Amino acid sequence: MSWMFSADKSWSFLAERYSWVTDMAGVLQDPLHHAEGDVAVHTQSVLAALVSMAEYEQLTPQEQEILWMAALLHDVEKRSTTRVDHDGRIVSPGHARKGEFTARQILFKDSPAPFAVREQIAALVRYHGLPLWVMEKPDPQKALFSASLRVDTHLLSLLAKADVLGRQCSDVDELLGRIELFNLYCHEQQCWRQARQFSSDEARYRYFATDGAPVNYQPYDDYQSQVTLLCGLPGMGKDRYIQQACGGAAIISLDDIRRQHRINPDDSAANGWVVQQAKQQAREKLRRGDDFVWNATNITHQMRQQLINLFVSYKARVRVVYIEVPYAKWRQQNREREYMVPDKVMDRMLAKLELPSPEEAHQVIYQITD
Template structure:
């Protein structure tokens, strides 16, 4: 069955159906880069250009629907990031990153979307500017390889090409040149239509996480323990997943520590102590070469990195498991928990959710219904 964001694709219907589409007509853009006008005008032009591209027409129906949805959503968070400076110049810093978070929430909560489809759209929006600005990155190779682990870069170029052509600007020739250089460069480094192949999981992890690493380096595997790190929103079933694992490992649970000391999950000050207490427990296991399971939400990349860096410092092999149920099941499971969280807290955590990527650990597994 082909997933579609919506059957009706007429702009007037989209404005009535989705409040975030209606918002676009109120968001200005800089005349130098977008002389066509506001975000609504630009987005309509991008979609029109997308449909005319031969590369788009050559795709299968599902990939076309994914790219169409990405084009519609690619600038959704210019509404919250747009700034106008004293000289009247308009900018929207970090709109792609923030847009990716919003899109994940929309496609998880409001539109029934398979996990793999949702995350493709999230990645396309997150990286939609990369083909135009890749060579300005501090490390273009690493940036390209990281993106290729999440999506097909040939599809990303199609979206970026439609984005560039769907505007009135003074630097169109430069944009088209950048797109061709993006294709040539990613073909040269071997990630144009497929993810790079690393010789070992540790080689991949080291390349993306160690300073001054290079892509062909294969570190010697000298692991002293194996650590399983869970990630997922509260109520997704992490405890149940642990119970089904065929592993006799101790579990470090932040929830258990909170309950033991009667600490409210929303108490930020005391929760810092909870995390430190859990880390001290982890260090004891790590020093002894004892594997364990770290059971906490770990919903942002920064949270996970701080933990995984600690574990790797003790020569642990880290497996990261992301747990997810459909939205309605998740909410029901939370209500049926012995210690349910308020809806307001869950909504905030959903907004901040960043699904783990393959660069974050030695192994990354998705346990998704």
């Protein structure tokens, strides 16, 4: 059976039930690009345009629900990012990126969706403006390939089209033309309705990690060790995964270092020292060419990137394993832990969670328990 967010899709029902829908009312938009009105008016217009499109009717019921939900959420974080610029224009910088986080939280915590469905919606929210602006990116090809690893470019194109049709502005035809060019570019670059394929995991990693790397280059694999970098919120089951899947591997654990030295996890002043101790242990193993598991939350892209760069500099091949269980089970597992994390800390970390994307490492595995 397909997942459905709500059988009742009337705006009155949605606004009455969900505060983040209610919040859209009164959020102003630049009249030059959105003469139709505020975010609530615009979102309703986008939804109406979407369901009336012939291409929408040709989608499967599950694809329709995914796209409809992405359209409902695509501007959800204009509520928190909208401001008046220095020249008097209304702008909402970063609303798509922040909207991805909000979409993920809603569909994990409040209205649970299957992992693949949730992440497709979150990615659509994140990249909904890409079809209009891809050619203005510093590296259009890399921007497109990166998106294709996470999102169905056909659905992305339809969302962008509905977004344009759901606004009143003078350049609608130009914007629709940009979307047509985006579609052609996707076909040309072999990522229409599919992730861009690379000759190997190493080739994909090197392409995204190296400025100006040719897409078809096949690098020489001279790695000397394998590092498994775990990623997941506290209580998701990283230790259990190690026991079940990493049989006998050496472990570098930030929590173990804290316990050995009686350091409270909330002691931010000491966290840097803990990380440095863990990195020193890693360097010793990397110099010897030893395989090991790095066991920590690693919930932000920045933290993972620092570690991956370190490991690769010592010629290690890196596998990222993201671990997740449903929200209710996550909370239960945390309560049953010997070292329980306070609920407020859990909520704060959930709000910052950035899932690893396939471009981050040589291999990215999603270990999901539904």
